[in-house]
Amino acid sequence: MLDRPEDFLGRVTFVTGPEKHCGKTTFMNRAALLARRGAAASGRPGPALLTVGYDGEARDLLSGARKPAVPVERGDLIVTTERFARPCSPEILEALPGSTALGRLCVARAGRPATVALVGPEGNSLVAWAVRRILDEGLGETVLVDGAINRVTQAASIEGARFVYALRVDAAGLERSVSRVRRMAALVDLPLAGATADESAPGHVVMAGALTAETAARLPAAAESVVVDDFTKIFLSDAELAAFTRGRRLLVARRVEFGGFVVACRGLTDDAFLERLADDSIASMVAFNPYEERPGRAA
Amino acid sequence: MDTYRPTEAWAFAQLDDFWERYGPLTPWGKDAAEARPFIGDRDELERRYDDVEAALGFLADREGDPSSLDRASYHLRRMPRLALEAKSSYELIELFQIKKFIANYRGARSVLGEPLALRFGMEGLADGSAAKALAVELDRGGSDSETFYVADCYDEGLAAARARLATADAAIRNERVRAEAAARLDFGVGFDGREFLVLPKETTRAMMAAAGSRFSAEPFDDARYVVRILPSDAALEAMSEREQALADERLAEERVIARISGLAAAAMPELSAAVASTARWDLARAGAVMANEFRMTRPRLDSDALKLERARFEPCAWECGRLGLGYTPLSADFHSAATVLFGSNMGGKTVVLKTILFFQLLAQAGLFVPAARFETRVYSRVEYVGELTGERLAGLSGFGLELWRLMRARGEDDDTPRAIGADSRGAALVAFDELARTTGSHEAEALLSAVVESYAGGRGGATPGNGDRAFFATHFRGVARLPGAEYRRMRGLDREAVATAISSAEVRPDATLDARGGLEGRLAGINKYMRYEVVDDDGSGTESDALAIASLLGLDRRIVERARYYLTKDGL
Numbered sequence: 072m073l074d075r076p077e078d079f080l081g082r083v084t085f086v087t088g089p090e091k092h093c094g095k096t097t098f099m100n101r102a103a104l105l106a107r108r109g110a111a112a113s114g115r116p117g118p119a120l121l122t123v124g125y126d127g128e129a130r131d132l133l134s135g136a137r138k139p140a141v142p143v144e145r146g147d148l149i150v151t152t153e154r155f156a157r158p159c160s161p162e163i164l165e166a167l168p169g170s171t172a173l174g175r176l177c178v179a180r181a182g183r184p185a186t187v188a189l190v191g192p193e194g195n196s197l198v199a200w201a202v203r204r205i206l207d208e209g210l211g212e213t214v215l216v217d218g219a220i221n222r223v224t225q226a227a228s229i230e231g232a233r234f235v236y237a238l239r240v241d242a243a244g245l246e247r248s249v250s251r252v253r254r255m256a257a258l259v260d261l262p263l264a265g266a267t268a269d270e271s272a273p274g275h276v277v278m279a280g281a282l283t284a285e286t287a288a289r290l291p292a293a294a295e296s297v298v299v300d301d302f303t304k305i306f307l308s309d310a311e312l313a314a315f316t317r318g319r320r321l322l323v324a325r326r327v328e329f330g331g332f333v334v335a336c337r338g339l340t341d342d343a344f345l346e347r348l349a350d351d352s353i354a355s356m357v358a359f360n361p362y363e364e365r366p367g368r369a370a
Numbered sequence: 371m372d373t374y375r376p377t378e379a380w381a382f383a384q385l386d387d388f389w390e391r392y393g394p395l396t397p398w399g400k401d402a403a404e405a406r407p408f409i410g411d412r413d414e415l416e417r418r419y420d421d422v423e424a425a426l427g428f429l430a431d432r433e434g435d436p437s438s439l440d441r442a443s444y445h446l447r448r449m450p451r452l453a454l455e456a457k458s459s460y461e462l463i464e465l466f467q468i469k470k471f472i473a474n475y476r477g478a479r480s481v482l483g484e485p486l487a488l489r490f491g492m493e494g495l496a497d498g499s500a501a502k503a504l505a506v507e508l509d510r511g512g513s514d515s516e517t518f519y520v521a522d523c524y525d526e527g528l529a530a531a532r533a534r535l536a537t538a539d540a541a542i543r544n545e546r547v548r549a550e551a552a553a554r555l556d557f558g559v560g561f562d563g564r565e566f567l568v569l570p571k572e573t574t575r576a577m578m579a580a581a582g583s584r585f586s587a588e589p590f591d592d593a594r595y596v597v598r599i600l601p602s603d604a605a606l607e608a609m610s611e612r613e614q615a616l617a618d619e620r621l622a623e624e625r626v627i628a629r630i631s632g633l634a635a636a637a638m639p640e641l642s643a644a645v646a647s648t649a650r651w652d653l654a655r656a657g658a659v660m661a662n663e664f665r666m667t668r669p670r671l672d673s674d675a676l677k678l679e680r681a682r683f684e685p686c687a688w689e690c691g692r693l694g695l696g697y698t699p700l701s702a703d704f705h706s707a708a709t710v711l712f713g714s715n716m717g718g719k720t721v722v723l724k725t726i727l728f729f730q731l732l733a734q735a736g737l738f739v740p741a742a743r744f745e746t747r748v749y750s751r752v753e754y755v756g757e758l759t760g761e762r763l764a765g766l767s768g769f770g771l772e773l774w775r776l777m778r779a780r781g782e783d784d785d786t787p788r789a790i791g792a793d794s795r796g797a798a799l800v801a802f803d804e805l806a807r808t809t810g811s812h813e814a815e816a817l818l819s820a821v822v823e824s825y826a827g828g829r830g831g832a833t834p835g836n837g838d839r840a841f842f843a844t845h846f847r848g849v850a851r852l853p854g855a856e857y858r859r860m861r862g863l864d865r866e867a868v869a870t871a872i873s874s875a876e877v878r879p880d881a882t883l884d885a886r887g888g889l890e891g892r893l894a895g896i897n898k899y900m901r902y903e904v905v906d907d908d909g910s911g912t913e914s915d916a917l918a919i920a921s922l923l924g925l926d927r928r929i930v931e932r933a934r935y936y937l938t939k940d941g942l
Contacts, residue, residue, distance in 0.1 A: 162517050164517050183532075
């Protein structure tokens with residue numbers, strides 16, 4: 072799972088995670104490599120690589136303290152500033168509206184192999200704009216977006232888009248990580264409101280904003296089913312979510328397709344993680360560190 | 371002084387609803403539409419109308435050729451915003467935008483054909499011109515006419531540096547492939563293009579013991595290491611060569627960019643003219659598309675009178691459509707500097723005011739209007755005095771606001787700005803909706819009479835034909851009858867039609883509409899019997915339609931009858 076070219080080819084994948092340094096960019100690089108191979112074998116264009124905003128790596132690059140982080144090959148598409156695209160001898164294909172603190176953004180095609188720093192638009196709408204431009208103009212078919220979890224909403228507006236959730240797990244944080252995975256698995260599985268609920272029925276509440284412990288407490292006692300815009304608007308812990316859904320049905324107005332978990336275990340084995348997770352249905356959605364060589368597993 | 375904006379008149383006339391249908395496609399066309407122009411220069415307006423007519427001719431000519439029409443909008447839609455100031459150095463993105471603009475400018479000219487393109491000022495890039503030289507140079511870089519890169523052909527040094535880079539990259543790649551193959555062969559470890567691997571401690575130790583110079587290792591956790599392939603001597607040498615070639619490439623690229631930037635700076639006057647002419651065509655095309663959609667006609671700006679024939683106030687027509695009500699276009703001529711318009715509630719007098727302002731503002735935006743005929747003249751200002759949606763004028767504060775708007779409409783505020791192209795304060799078109807509604811009827815009629823009088827005397831010009839023109843919608847029948855003013859009323863309820871309906875049992879004998887439709891149904895019923903026409907008012911009318919409408923809506927008959935009694939008793 073998530074280790075074959077066809078897992079990424081011809082679709083938009085948002086690589087998300089719960090925090091910085093959870094392995095999003097590293098996983099995206101691996102996914103890009105697989106997609107690149109698949110594209111070359113099938114005569115399709117190379118992958119398009121985007122990020123959302125700019126992180127410490129890009130800022131550090133300004134001081135020369137760190138190297139660019141994303142390897143690209145000739146024919147790949149990238150969204151970044153002209154300056155950060157220079158190492159790959161870019162052909163400018165499109166300019167994004169507006170500008171960032173690091174300069175104007177463009178969609179560029181790499182003219183040669185290089186490592187580049189990606190800088191992305193800050194706003195959700197511009198991320199979607201760039202993705203749509205790449206797809207609609209026929210510049211690319213495979214798009215990988217390195218982005219925070221709160222940007223997943225954008226995936227919902229792009230047909231065929233989905234997201235994967237990368238996280239690092241260590242022994243000390245095992246409980247918290249397992250809880251996160253369970254919570255996310257529950258969220259992505261929430262039923263779609265339109266298909267399952269009579270919106271005019273008594274006890275049906277459509278929430279305009281976020282579902283938090285506070286807003287949940289203010290819901291009328293008669294609220295039997297509650298609809299939120301999408302799962303990113305739910306800010307309940309695993310335990311709170313479980314308690315909430317014991318009393319009522321929780322639904323989403325828009326569903327975001329889920330590609331799976333990418334779990335990098337450190338200080339514990341993959342089996343130990345699965346054992347603690349203790350849920351076969353969720354386990355089937357888990358892929359482990361794609362940079363790890365395991366006995367009996369071919370690269 | 372700021373450019374004059376008829377903000378309140380615009381809001382009252384509900385132009386924003388209609389404006390959304392006006393769709394220029396280029397960044398500059400969108401900017402112009404967003405600015406909601408109000409043009410006070412007749413020559414400029416006539417030029418814009420001519421443009422729309424020319425665009426209408428183009429659309430009609432290509433009606434049977436949809437792909438040509440598609441291409442016309444395609445090229446406009448793809449025009450990027452570009453830097454139009456001359457600079458010593460442009461960014462790659464800016465050069466890309468210039469190239470993309472030129473490609474689509476050429477495409478747009480090609481679709482229009484030479485005569486029409488020249489009519490809009492869209493000159494071709496002449497041989498020997500700075501713009502042509504720039505276009506030729508930009509065309510050398512990029513895999514198609516809209517993309518750009520600093521191609522090898524621009525500079526011999528660039529090509530040489532990139533050839534060295536390619537050689538170095540190939541060497542680095544070959545060394546990496548060789549090292550990965552060796553790692554697989556020697557240790558059964560497959561890097562498979564990955565920058566690093568996480569390997570078990572035992573495997574790592576074996577690799578480091580046997581070939582420590584080929585790998586680096588750092589702990590991942592207590593059982594695994596992160597292992598990387600170290601570059602071979604040959605790879606290191608290639609990397610060093612690559613760095614030098616990169617530096618040389620950079621210098622060569624800067625030379626190229628500086629040269630092209632010089633060409634771009636020289637071409638800026640031509641590019642600026644091309645942008646301006648493109649925007650002109652874009653606005654004309656958008657105006658023509660809208661004119662076709664709404665069957666709009668060219669306004670005539672040479673009339674002392676204000677004349678409307680089958681004028682459709684589209685926002686109202688849409689609303690009526692949504693509510694299932696009939697809509698009556700307005701046909702009326704107004705000749706005097708002051709027109710007083712009487713009418714009952716729901717009679718449509720406010721809609722008449724809105725229609726007049728809607729048409730005048732559209733005309734002075736340089737657009738056609740949705741009427742069989744619209745004759746008017748150019749005003750320096752279009753003002754509205756009355757209540758706006760969302761406002762509630764009541765009490766002293768409401769009266770104060772009304773008076774402030776009145777004074778501003780009359781130009782008694784020295785800071786009143788001017789319209790685009792207007793060389794003086796000039797004449798104003800003013801709509802007063804229920805002036806002084808918030809004060810007592812006696813004083814209100816006196817104030818209204820005085821204001822009507824001030825306009826009827828040819829305020830703002832030597833003759834009614836070049837001074838201010840004012841329209842007053844009012845309930846107050848006691849407003850003074852003054853020379854120079856004309857008095858009109860909405861025809862209102864068609865009582866004969868109501869009587870016929872009663873006889874055919876459409877309306878109940880007590881003259882009440884069937885209540886089964888609720889309020890909406892009753893309003894629809896009144897709409898059916900209301901005649902939204904402007905007719906002359908000779909001042910002889912006594913009863914407005916208010917009591918009849920109250921009766922139709924189902925107000926207690928005894929109250930309606932007593933109201934009629936008091937109306938007669940007071941001799942009103």
